[in-house]
Structures are given as structure tokens and as C-alpha cells.
Amino acid sequence: MRSGPIPRRTPGNLPSDLSGFVGRAGELAELGRLLDSSRLVTVTGAGGVGKTRLVLAAARAAADAAAGPADPAQERYCDGVWLAELASVRDPALLELTLAEALGLTDHTTRPTRTVLAEHLAERRLLLVLDGFEQLVDETADLVRDLLRRSPGLRVLAAGRRPLTLDGELSWPLAPLDPEEALALLIERTSAADPAFALTEANRTALAELCARLDGLPLALELAAGRLRTLSPAQVLSRLEDRFALLTGGSRGALPRHRALRTAIGWSHELCTAGERLLWARLSVFAGQFDLDAAEYVCAGPDLPVDSVLDLVGELLGQSLLVREETAAGVRYRMLESVRIYGAGWLESLGDARRLRRRHRDWYMGLATWCELDWFSPRQEEVAALVEAELPNLRLALECCLDEPEETHLGQYLAGTLWFYWAGCGRLTEGRHWLDRTLEDGLGLAGSEYESSRLKALWVLGYVAALQGDSVASMSALYECRDGAARSENRVAGAYAVHRMGCLALVSDDMARAGELLGSALERYREAGELNSNVLMCQVELAMALAFQGDLAGALSLCREVRDICEERGERWTKAYALYVLAYAELDAGGTAEARRLLAECVAINHTFRDRVGLVLAVELLALVTVTEGHPAEAAVLQGAAEPLWDGVGMRLFGSGYFNAPRLMCQERAGELLGTERYASCARHGRALSLDGLVERALRGPEPAPAAGPLPRPRGGSDRPMARPGTSTAAGATGVKNRKPAGSPEGEPAG
Structure with a gap:
């Protein structure tokens, strides 16, 4: 084993700060002191006041301290600083799952996610940052209370428009930026958009007045910075003053913060062209990030030509109404929550919200269909990254499918089509959630024209439940799928049902039945002309059943064929199991x-x-x-x-x-x-x-073993890594040939 102390670990998932953090030195220091004295601190304030940026800056400071030289004072966050972004979560059932994902937890069991969270956090010392919980404040408060009680090393830093109202919580209202900081932020953001911009004696007064009129709200200042790309400070101030007069009856006194923010957003809205305003409203149907292709499909129409969307996106970016982000899935865009909510209000007032939500759903159903096909290709890793990035929108699409009982079959199709993500990318718990919901809500669809969607959801549910170890639910879903497939003469669904019955037998140690079912499924797949990752996985699972029964030659033949097909098609996920x-x-x-x-x-x-x-x-x-x-x-x-x-x-x-x-x-x-x-x-x-x-x-791999003489040979046991149960001391088995470990001379006695 390698010598030396174990390196200090600084895990976490905090995003890097791409645009820099301006000002707030005093607030940062105070927030650090509050975290020293309380296990729950909630930064509150109006939308746009800078809560998220401040708590992220404080979290980065805590992470940097934890990564410093070993010091008992810094052990508080030795297990990292983790961010959970909750703004796009609407379903209370997904709150705990979102938190588990943020912590990097992948759980394939049927245990409640709260139990998984509590067990993970019980003996860890970390800082959990929660942002955007207002739509689920009661559920969030209940979860935080429970986790804090059961996890003595846990501290929580939250950002929201209201506190969680828990015992021991320190609620800290965040004030706007002071005049100097507001001016510094405005100049920094404007210079980033226009390198030629500079603070001068000629524009200082107008810029300072602009900061005052915007009440020092960071979001409002960033929106104004976007306008300074095309207007002078005096022009911006003049237009903004007109807007204030309209909303406040001409009062030039101090304005409430929420009104200043709404004024700044509304003023930006008025200065947009008709096309920009329409795109802004329609983009509000997205949850989290989206890409240009999605924006063009969902938002375009007779009144918004598809070839105009790209230019309009560029204009909204220039006005700081959209944010551009580089991700593993490529260039993507998002709206700040306050801007999105404003746009959603306009979309409702236009009477077009329901139609846009359906177009949004249709796009993501198409995207899931394409991803399922492309999973069996060299783009498998790209597909995984894309679905990961689109998960908030896919959740929204699933919710839309469940809003209308007559469209539940669409939810069954979508939840079933994402089988590769649920099973292949560590999302069994969430997959089970959606599959259960769509099948529960769609019980009346059995035998209908949408039977194929229901059957797909059933075999995927059987697959997911089997991997979770829930054999009762798995078998129930698979028998229902098999019988329904026979009634409707759906050969493909029947093959999947038999395949997953074989998979369940495999993980239940019934190797004879597993071999029989998996072999039958392969024949059914061939007859139906089906070839994809599932079919190849069936072949690997059959190879496992053969290997477990001692037929290594048969297992090798099957897996070599799978490996060759995977390499030809660029498939890697199933290939990994063949390599095993x-x-x-x-x-x-x-x-x-x-x-x-x-x-x-x-x-x-x-x-x-x-x-x-x-x-x-x-x-x-x-x-x-x-x-x-x-x-x-x-x-x-x-x-x-x-x-x-x-x-x-x-x-x-x-x-x-x-x-x-x-x-x-x-x-x-x-x-x-x-x-x-x-x-x-x-x-x-x-x-x-x-x-x-x-x-x-x-x-x-291991370092070379030191030359300290041969290792002693272990006593007893089997050299077969997967011997049959009941035949080895280690795995329950004896009587299988022994092979010496490397470095043991021939003839050395055991022990």
C-alpha cells in the first residue's frame, strides 16, 4: 500500500464564477460568522438582490478554507460544499431526489430517498447550499429540519425570498449594493459587453443616478448594462425615469426593492422589439437550460419566423435577458428566474401558454425518441450528457403529459423511451417514480389504441424494479406486459418482457431459468428484427448465466460477439458488461x-x-x-x-x-x-x-510489490471468482482447483 498521509479531500459541485463577484466584502465576512454560530442560515431578499451570487461566493470561500492546510478549525466542511439548485423543481416528490443528485448519490435500491440522504449525511461534515426553494417552501423546510436533526455535521446555507421558518434558523435579509459597489458592478458588466466603455467625468453623474434609480439591485444593474451597449448613460436614465414616473405616480423618493426590479424588467421589456418580446414570453416555457434547436421549434410560428429566432436570441443575450453557458451538451441558454417569471406572465396574458407547453412537450418527446435511437451509436456519451442537461425540461414534459388524463399514454411512451437513461446512467429511482405515475394514471388505457406505449412502460418498469431488487413489482409488471403483448400480438414487447424475466432470474440466482428465458428472448428479438443495446445486453446476461454454471466457452463466444458488434456500432455501455x-x-x-x-x-x-x-x-x-x-x-x-x-x-x-x-x-x-x-x-x-x-x-493500478520475499499462499477457498453458491468457503464453495497468487513458488504449502 502507498505510504504517506491520506490527501485532504475537498469534494463538492460548486460552479465556477464566470463573470466575477463584485463588492459585498462586508456581507461575505458577516455570512461566514453567521455560519460559525448557526447550522442553518437563510439569506432572504427580493428577486434580483443578489442572494444566489452571495451564497455561492460564501460557499466558495468555505470550500477554499476546507482545502487549505490541515487545521481543526477547517474540519467543519472536510466532506465538501455542495449546491442543490431547486428553482426548476415543481414536483414535491422530486425534491429529495434532486438533493441526492446534487450530493452525487446514486441509489439503486427501493429505500426512501430521505433515508438514503440521512444515512449519507449522518457521519459527514459538509455545507449544503440550497437555492430557489420558494415554490416548495413547506416541503423544503420539512426535509431540512429532518436532515439537520439526524446529521450533526451538516450545515445549511439557503437563499430564498422568504425564510424556512425553522427553529435555530438565522434569517439574514440581504440589502442592495451600496452606491460605490453598484457603480462598480455596472461599470464591470458594461465593460464586459463593450470593451470601449469606460467611466469618465462626463458620464459619472448619469451612471451614479442610474444606480440610485435601480436601488442598487444587481439584476436590474445587469439589465441596464445590457442597454448601455447601444444607449448612452443619459439616454438610459431618461427612459428609465419615464418608466418610474408611470409606475409610481411621479414620486422621486426611494422605491420598494421589488418595484425597482419589476420596473427594470418591465422597462427592458418595453424597449424590446415586438419579436423580442414575443420570443421572451415563449422562452419562459423552458425549465432551466435550453438550446437553439429547441427554441426554434417551440417558439417559431407564423408571427415569429424560424429564421429570425437566432438573431432575436442574440439580441436578448445582448440585453442580459438571456445567459449563454458552455456545457458538456454544448452551448445552451437560460433565463434568470425573475426574467422568466415576467415572461411567463406575459405568455399567460396572451392566452398562449397551454399551446406553448404542448409544443415544449412535443419537442422533448421527439428528443427522447432520437436519443433512444442514438444510444446505440458512437454518440452514446453525448446522448447521456444531453439527457442530463435536459432533465428539468424532460420532467416538465412528463408533467404536461400527466396534466390531461387522455394524454397519459404520451407520458408512458416518454417514461419508457428514457429506459437507457434510467438504467444506464444511474437514475433508477427517478425512472421508477415516473413509470409508476404514468402507469397508475393510465390504468384505463389497457387494450386501447395506445397499448404499445403502456407495454413499453411496463417492461421498463419491470427492468428498473429488478435492478432495484424489487422482484415482486418487477414480476408483476413483466407478466402484465407479456400477457398484454400476447393479446395485442406485439412481438417486440413480448420479447422485452421475456428478456427482463430472464434478467430477474439472473439476479435471483436461478441460473437454469435465466438461461432458458434469455435464450428465448434472443430468438424472439431475431424474429422481430430487433438489434440495439437491450438485445446485446440480453446476450451478455445469457453469457453470465452460462459462466455461472461453468460453461466458460459458451460465455466467451457470446461476449466476444457482443464486443465486436459494440465496437462496430460505437456502443460502450453494453460493451462494459461484456468486458466484465x-x-x-x-x-x-x-x-x-x-x-x-x-x-x-x-x-x-x-x-x-x-x-x-x-x-x-x-x-x-x-x-x-x-x-x-x-x-x-x-x-x-x-x-x-x-x-x-x-x-x-x-x-x-x-x-x-x-x-x-x-x-x-x-x-x-x-x-x-x-x-x-x-x-x-x-x-x-x-x-x-x-x-x-x-x-x-x-x-x-498497484505499484510494484516490494521485494520482500514471496507472499504466503491463502488457505482453502476457490480460485474461481464466480463459483457456484454452495461450493466454496469464500463464496460458499470447495473442491475447485487452487491457483497460487503471483510471487508464490511452486510447491509452497498453503498458509
């Missing part, structure tokens, strides 16, 4: 170097797609490879690092003797070679690794 089986066969044949190479690729792919099921299986088998190579300490580290992953994967599912065999065998071998105390120390080291740290370590 191939690595098992290599290890069984003594090829530890090739097994390591295959598993390293498997780990990298599963980590890319956030597939914790595949990742934990690969890490456990890699640990067995590692101890076989003669590195028991490193194997123990990997074993320890994998333990937290098992909590999210679900012990009920992987209590399987077959799937557990590599872990138990490695634990037995490494424990005998190291001794109980050192094994436990190495495992603790592994548990301290972050997920990224685990993956980096697994890919790097």
Missing part, C-alpha cells in the same frame, strides 16, 4: 494482465455513464485480480472503496452468491495474507476515497 465477463474468463484462465486491462476499460466506461451497478461489479473483480497478482494491500483498499457503492446498489440484489463471490473470495485471500488488523486499515483507507479517487486508483 471476458475479464472473469481471463482471470479463471490465469491471464491476470489481460483481465486487468479489460476491467480498467470497464471501470472507465461505467464511471462515464454513472452506472454504479457495473462499476461496483468491475471494482470487486479488479480487487480479486489485484490480490491474485500479489498486491493484497491494494486489493483491500479497492474492497474498502467499493463498500459505499454497495450501499447504493442494494444488498438485496447483490446478496446473490454468484455476484458476491469475487468480493468474498478477495476478502478471504487478502485477509489471510495481511492479517485482520492490516486488512481493516487498508479497507478504511479505501473507504476514505472519493468516487473519482477510487476510479483514478483503479485505472492507475
Whole structure:
């Protein structure tokens, strides 16, 4: 094992500050002091006053302090600083799930998400930042109260227009910027849009007056900065003064903050062209980010030609009404929440909101359909990133499908079409939520013209529930799908139902039945002309069933064929599972170097797609490879690092003797070679690794073992990583040939 202290970890998910933070030095210091004295601090204030920017700046300061030299005073956030953005969450059932995602938790079990959160936070010391909870204030307050009670090392920094009203909460109203800070912000933002702009004696008075008229509200100042690109400060001030007079009866006294903000947004709205105002209103139907293609489809019409949308987006960007962001899914845009709400009000007043919501839904149904097809292609990773970025909009589309009972079949289709995301990208819990909802709300659609959508949702539900270890719900959905497919003569749905029944048998250790069902499903797929990631996964699962029963030759043949097809099509997700089986066969044949190479690729792919099921299986088998190579300490580290992953994967599912065999065998071998105390120390080291740290370590491989003589041979046990349950001491099995670990001389006695 590597020597030296464990590096200080500074996990978290805070975004970088692309435009810089201006002023607020006093507020930042005060906020830090408040967090020292209270476990819950809520920064309150009107929309646009700068709550989000301030709490993010405070959070970054806390993260920087935690990353500094080891100091007991900085241990408060040793487990990181995490941001949960809640503004786009409308469904209370998704609140806890959104928080879990923000913390990087992936849980494949059927445990309540609140339980998962509480267990994760129970022994951790971290700062949780909550932003935009107003639409779910009661639910957020209940969740925060529960987590704080059960997690003594947790502190919460929240930003909202109102406090959570909890015992022990420090509610801190945020004032607008002072005159100097407001002027500095206005100049900084204007200069960013127009490098030729500068503060001069000629424009200082007008700019200072503009800051005063906007009450020092950061959002209002940024909107004004967008206008200074085309108007002089005096012109901006003149137009704004007219707007104030209209709304306040000519009063030139101090204005309420919310009115100043609404005035600034309304003034920007008035200065927009008719086309810009119309696009602004229609863009308000998006949740979170969106791209240009979506904007063109959803917003264009006879009164807004599609070829005008790009130019209009550019104009809204120039006026700071839109924000452009670079993401893993490409260039995307978003509206600040106050601006979006203003636009949504106009859309309602135009009587066009329902039509636009449906166009929005239709676009995202089409996007999901395209992504499902493109999942079986070289663009698989891009598809995963795109769906991740579009999740708030996909949620909105699913809600729209459920708004009208006669359109529930659209929700079933959409929830079913996203199977690759639910199962392949670590989103089982959310997938189960939507599948249950669409099927519950659409019970009356059985046997209707929309039966195919219902059947798809059923087999996907059966698949998701099986991976969660909920065999009762899985079997119920799959039998219903199979019977419905037979009645409607839907051969494809029937094949999927039989396939997932085989998958359920596989994870339930019924290998004979799994082989029978999976083989039948493959025949059905061939007859229907179906070929995609699901079909190839069926072939890999059949190979697993054969390997578990000792037919390595048959398993190898199937998985080599899958690997070749995946490489030809650019498919990587299913390929990772084929590599897992191939690595098992290599290890069984003594090829530890090739097994390591295959598993390293498997780990990298599963980590890319956030597939914790595949990742934990690969890490456990890699640990067995590692101890076989003669590195028991490193194997123990990997074993320890994998333990937290098992909590999210679900012990009920992987209590399987077959799937557990590599872990138990490695634990037995490494424990005998190291001794109980050192094994436990190495495992603790592994548990301290972050997920990224685990993956980096697994890919790097062990350092060369020191030349300190041969390692003793472990006593008893089986060398087969996946022996049949009931036949090994480690995995429950005996009587299988023993193979010595690397470095053990021939003939050395056991022990």
C-alpha cells in the first residue's frame, strides 16, 4: 500500500464564477460568522438582490478554507460544499431526489430517498447550499429540519425570498449594493459587453443616478448594462425615469426593492422589439437550460419566423435577458428566474401558454425518441450528457403529459423511451417514480389504441424494479406486459418482457431459468428484427448465466460477439458488461494482465455513464485480480472503496452468491495474507476515497510489490471468482482447483 498521509479531500459541485463577484466584502465576512454560530442560515431578499451570487461566493470561500492546510478549525466542511439548485423543481416528490443528485448519490435500491440522504449525511461534515426553494417552501423546510436533526455535521446555507421558518434558523435579509459597489458592478458588466466603455467625468453623474434609480439591485444593474451597449448613460436614465414616473405616480423618493426590479424588467421589456418580446414570453416555457434547436421549434410560428429566432436570441443575450453557458451538451441558454417569471406572465396574458407547453412537450418527446435511437451509436456519451442537461425540461414534459388524463399514454411512451437513461446512467429511482405515475394514471388505457406505449412502460418498469431488487413489482409488471403483448400480438414487447424475466432470474440466482428465458428472448428479438443495446445486453446476461454454471466457452463466444458488434456500432455501455465477463474468463484462465486491462476499460466506461451497478461489479473483480497478482494491500483498499457503492446498489440484489463471490473470495485471500488488523486499515483507507479517487486508483493500478520475499499462499477457498453458491468457503464453495497468487513458488504449502 502507498505510504504517506491520506490527501485532504475537498469534494463538492460548486460552479465556477464566470463573470466575477463584485463588492459585498462586508456581507461575505458577516455570512461566514453567521455560519460559525448557526447550522442553518437563510439569506432572504427580493428577486434580483443578489442572494444566489452571495451564497455561492460564501460557499466558495468555505470550500477554499476546507482545502487549505490541515487545521481543526477547517474540519467543519472536510466532506465538501455542495449546491442543490431547486428553482426548476415543481414536483414535491422530486425534491429529495434532486438533493441526492446534487450530493452525487446514486441509489439503486427501493429505500426512501430521505433515508438514503440521512444515512449519507449522518457521519459527514459538509455545507449544503440550497437555492430557489420558494415554490416548495413547506416541503423544503420539512426535509431540512429532518436532515439537520439526524446529521450533526451538516450545515445549511439557503437563499430564498422568504425564510424556512425553522427553529435555530438565522434569517439574514440581504440589502442592495451600496452606491460605490453598484457603480462598480455596472461599470464591470458594461465593460464586459463593450470593451470601449469606460467611466469618465462626463458620464459619472448619469451612471451614479442610474444606480440610485435601480436601488442598487444587481439584476436590474445587469439589465441596464445590457442597454448601455447601444444607449448612452443619459439616454438610459431618461427612459428609465419615464418608466418610474408611470409606475409610481411621479414620486422621486426611494422605491420598494421589488418595484425597482419589476420596473427594470418591465422597462427592458418595453424597449424590446415586438419579436423580442414575443420570443421572451415563449422562452419562459423552458425549465432551466435550453438550446437553439429547441427554441426554434417551440417558439417559431407564423408571427415569429424560424429564421429570425437566432438573431432575436442574440439580441436578448445582448440585453442580459438571456445567459449563454458552455456545457458538456454544448452551448445552451437560460433565463434568470425573475426574467422568466415576467415572461411567463406575459405568455399567460396572451392566452398562449397551454399551446406553448404542448409544443415544449412535443419537442422533448421527439428528443427522447432520437436519443433512444442514438444510444446505440458512437454518440452514446453525448446522448447521456444531453439527457442530463435536459432533465428539468424532460420532467416538465412528463408533467404536461400527466396534466390531461387522455394524454397519459404520451407520458408512458416518454417514461419508457428514457429506459437507457434510467438504467444506464444511474437514475433508477427517478425512472421508477415516473413509470409508476404514468402507469397508475393510465390504468384505463389497457387494450386501447395506445397499448404499445403502456407495454413499453411496463417492461421498463419491470427492468428498473429488478435492478432495484424489487422482484415482486418487477414480476408483476413483466407478466402484465407479456400477457398484454400476447393479446395485442406485439412481438417486440413480448420479447422485452421475456428478456427482463430472464434478467430477474439472473439476479435471483436461478441460473437454469435465466438461461432458458434469455435464450428465448434472443430468438424472439431475431424474429422481430430487433438489434440495439437491450438485445446485446440480453446476450451478455445469457453469457453470465452460462459462466455461472461453468460453461466458460459458451460465455466467451457470446461476449466476444457482443464486443465486436459494440465496437462496430460505437456502443460502450453494453460493451462494459461484456468486458466484465471476458475479464472473469481471463482471470479463471490465469491471464491476470489481460483481465486487468479489460476491467480498467470497464471501470472507465461505467464511471462515464454513472452506472454504479457495473462499476461496483468491475471494482470487486479488479480487487480479486489485484490480490491474485500479489498486491493484497491494494486489493483491500479497492474492497474498502467499493463498500459505499454497495450501499447504493442494494444488498438485496447483490446478496446473490454468484455476484458476491469475487468480493468474498478477495476478502478471504487478502485477509489471510495481511492479517485482520492490516486488512481493516487498508479497507478504511479505501473507504476514505472519493468516487473519482477510487476510479483514478483503479485505472492507475498497484505499484510494484516490494521485494520482500514471496507472499504466503491463502488457505482453502476457490480460485474461481464466480463459483457456484454452495461450493466454496469464500463464496460458499470447495473442491475447485487452487491457483497460487503471483510471487508464490511452486510447491509452497498453503498458509
